[in-house]
Amino acid sequence: MSQSPNRMFDEFAKLMTDAAGVAQGAKREVETAFRAQIERFMSDMDLVSRDEFDTVKDMAIKALDDVEKLEERLAALEKRLADQDEKAAPEDKA
Structure with a gap:
């Protein structure tokens, strides 16, 4: 065939x-x-996923901004305290 x-x-x-x-x-x-x-x-x-990374990154940026604001407030308070000590010091000597 x-x-x-x-x-x-x-x-x-x-x-x-x-x-x-x-x-x-x-x-x-x-x-x-x-x-x-x-x-x-x-x-x-x-x-981690990209969304999780971006969320944590945003949280870290906000935390750093808050730290900077707190550092500024602390510096202002320390300056006020130092000024008060300077005003009180001459009175103590008199």
């Missing part, structure tokens, strides 16, 4: 289509395994 050339080409095309389908499936499996491995690796590294 000899097959006609068209029948052979049809069978060959079907074989290549099946091979392409198998290759696509293998590609999906490799990608899925790779993603799972990367996700496992990332979770082990205790990384």
Whole structure:
């Protein structure tokens, strides 16, 4: 039984289509395994999301601003206290 050339080409095309389908499936499996491995690796590294990072960054900036304001208030209070001590010192000597 000899097959006609068209029948052979049809069978060959079907074989290549099946091979392409198998290759696509293998590609999906490799990608899925790779993603799972990367996700496992990332979770082990205790990384934070960008939103969490930005939130903490904003909190740190606000805290630093508050510290600067408190430092200014403290310096003003220390100056007032020093001025009061200077005024009281001459009275003590008299």
